[in-house]
Amino acid sequence: MxxxxxxxxxxxxxxxxxxxxxxxxxxxxxxxxxxxxxxxxxxxxxxxDEGSITELLYLSLADFRWNDEKGGLDAFPMLAKKWEWADDSSFVIFYLRDDVKWSDGEPLTAEDVIFSLDLYSDPNVQSRLYGFFEDLYTDEENHIDVKKTFDLKSPYVLQINFKPGSYPRLIDIVHPVIPKHIFEKLERNNLSTADANFNPVTNxxxxxxxxxxxxxxxxxxxxxxxxxxxxxxxxxxxxxxxxxxxxxxxxxxxxxxxxxxxxxxxxxxxxxxxxxxxxxxxGREYDYVGWNNIDPLVYSQGGGITPNKLFGSRNVRIALTHAINRKEILEEYLYNYGELAVGPVSSIFKSYYDSEIKPYEYNPGKARTMLEREGWKDSDNNGVIDKNGIEFSFKLTYPSGNPLREYAATIMRNNLNAVGIDMTPESLELGAFIDMLSSKSLDAWMIAWYIPIPLELKAYWYSDLQNTHLNFVSYQNKEADAVMDELDKNLPDKQRKKLYYKFQKIIHEDEPVTFMYWIADIxxxxxxxxxxxxxxxxxxxxxxxxxxxx
The missing domain is CATH 3.40.190.10 (Periplasmic binding protein-like II)
Incomplete structure (x- = not known):
């Protein structure tokens, strides 16, 4: 989203x-x-927009820029003149510039960096990055342990230590630095409403x-x-x-x-x-149709995992993708400002994107055949296929006020009707939609994902449903989990590429959602x-x- x-x-x-x-x-x-x-x-x-503006006001230790040739980020000096990693990645040492001053004239030092990371991780502050410092030494509330994590060598030299068994990346610890001399005076519980947020002292x-x-x-x-x-x-x-x-x-x-x-x-x-x-x-945003892989009613009654009566089979989900004319929507509404999606890894990640995996083509005949093999037939000749007394009928829910999804829902209703599926489009007010999505009470929905850079997969596709709250479709695959666990490690690029390729193949074969199209921001x-x-x-x-x- x-x-x-x-x-x-x-x-x-x-x-x-x-x-x-x-x-x-x-x-x-x-x-x-x-x-x-x-x-x-x-x-x-x-x-x-808040992120774009604040990054013009507050600099970070490093500056990340997009390398289009490799499809990834390159890091350059910013507040830090340079940094040195330990051979075993157990720590990194930053050497800060000594000529940076806050807009009120106070010098910026490593103390500001320590204080900023402390605030980002403080549960009382509830920053946008709270809970994202698992590679550092933290307490039971995910608050950074300042004594164990930071070793202040001098006002402009800082060592950051990582806990054993972690796989740290530079981008995970480099965030906009805020002034200690301003915010240390304020109560952390009320920090979000402090005047310093609106009349900022910046670097x-x-x-x-x-x-x-x-x-x-x-x-x-x-x-x-x-x-x-x-x-x-x-x-x-x-x-x-x-x-x-x-x-x-x-x-x-x-x-x-x-x-x-x-x-x-x-x-x-x-x-x-x-x-x-x-x-x-x-390559930053794609629309998808979510098929709840599990039975929402059973899950709501105690967290039990039972395959969804309509969408629990991967062959059914692939058939649904064959039944939807995504190319028509891409051409007629988006005027080809985008591309058909085959999975959650964007083609902008050139080193990791598997171009050999092709989108499932629009083929209603193939969709009907696959559905029939799964036992879905129109046994009573009423125009709707059924199985074990259950008709293939459902609501497709999406947030109101989005013309693209309204158009797509109409196309989908006609496409699915042609293969014997009764789909009713339903728009919901955004707040109500998000509540139902988060509680896993929807059977099918359509929405967009705005993907992070660098690539993040676990939050969306890992099987641990209690700790991956963005896995709305409740997708579970142990082989995919093993790949994502390996991707957490510091690995040679060639090995990472193989793992990303393997993950894309698994997702394509399971089709946990119908990946619609990547949408260009014009x-x-x-x-x-x-x-x-x-x-x-x-x-x-x-x-x-x-x-x-x-």
Whole structure:
């Protein structure tokens, strides 16, 4: 589920941003966003836009960039000049820059790094990263044990220790650093509502100049930052424009310079605009149809695992995928801005994606044959196949307000009806939908996943249903579990590739869900913006490198 699609909407008055709506600033870039942020604190940056903005305000020890050639991340120095791993990966030593100051003039030191990780892991704080530090020494509440984990060599040299048997990665411990001298004075239980979250003391390439809630956020280049370049953009404005059509109109008129999530039906008009260039963020989001692999009623009555009467068989699930014309939806609604999905590993991960696995083709005849072999036949000639007195009839649930899924549900209903399956589309208010999804009380549903970088599989596909809360379909396969356990380890890339290939093959053969299509995020950018690099990491990254045509 993509967080940024779930944001609330607010209204904006543009004259607050500029004395003239027609005047284009020569040192300012305006980005249109659908809703305001709730915080500038990376501890609580739960939405995509909040994450993008806070990363411009708070730097991390390392800077990660997308390497398109290999399809993965490369790490570069940022707050840390360099780092050295122990031969056995039992610890890593960071050597910090000694010229970084907070926006209030205080120096940034390793004490800030220790304090930040302590806060991220504190159960009283409940940060967005709580529970994600299993490779470090932690207590029974997953709170980092500061004494065991950190060895402060000097104000600018820090050793981070990992517990035996762990498989640490740099990206798991490198997070935006916040100022100890500001937040150590505050009660941790109430940290999320502290004024320091809204009037931040920062260390990044930008500072908050002005925030008019529900209207705009203005960031100014931090001239004291080691990243500062006078030739690059001096001001970023995040303009809150709740209405999609209004955002699009302002992009066309040049009142905003960048807009994401452009609808495919608007692409042709934007291509005719000489001032706009279109780019896509590929391979981060896919729609899928979830088939509950277990009986939801039995599970709700005591946690028992019994195969779902309709969807418990993998052959039935494969037949359902054969029955759905996904290509029609991709072509007719998405105008091919995306690709058919074959599994949860995106093709952007070039080192690990198995291109030999092909999507199940649309073949209703094959679907009928497979269903019949599984015992599903229309025994009473009423048009609906049945087995053991149970008709193949169900509701397909999806969150309301999404035109793509409404269109897809209509196509699916007709497709499934053609093979003797009675499917009724049902839209639900988002909150109610998520509640039912989390409780595993739905039989079938349609929604999207926004995938993390780097790859994460266990949270979605591991058999331990008590601890993998995102495994909504209750998929269980011991062979897949063994592969995911191995992928947790530090392994040579060649071995990791074999494991990822094996996992994709297992998933394809089990088809726990119908993988529909990867959906491209279409981004519109005014051509006056230069040095912007759109990658799978997003559109609003490394903005301090952006510039404007003179």
């Amino acid at each position: 993509r967080t940024k699609k779930l944001l609330p909407f607010f209204f904006i008055v543009f004259f607050l941003l500029s004395c003239s709506t027609n005047k284009v600033s020569t040192d300012r870039i305006v980005i249109g966003i659908p809703a305001d942020v709730n915080t500038f604190n990376p501890l609580f940056a739960f939405t995509v 990044g390439p930008f500072v908050v100049k002005k925030w008019e809630r529900s209207q705009f956020i203005t960031l100014s280049a931090n001239k004291n930052s080691f990243l500062y370049n006078p030739d690059n953009v001096q001001e970023l404005v995040f303009k809150v424009i709740p209405d999609y059509t209004s955002r699009l109109t302002q992009l066309k008129k040049g009142e905003i310079d960048l807009m994401e999530l452009i609808s495919t039906e608007d692409v042709s008009s934007l291509k005719n605009n000489d001032n706009i260039v279109l780019k896509t963020i590929d 981004v519109g950018i005014n051509k006056r913006v230069e040095n912007i690099n759109i990658t799978p990491l997003g559109a609003i990254t490394h903005c301090w490198e952006w510039s404007l045509k003179k």
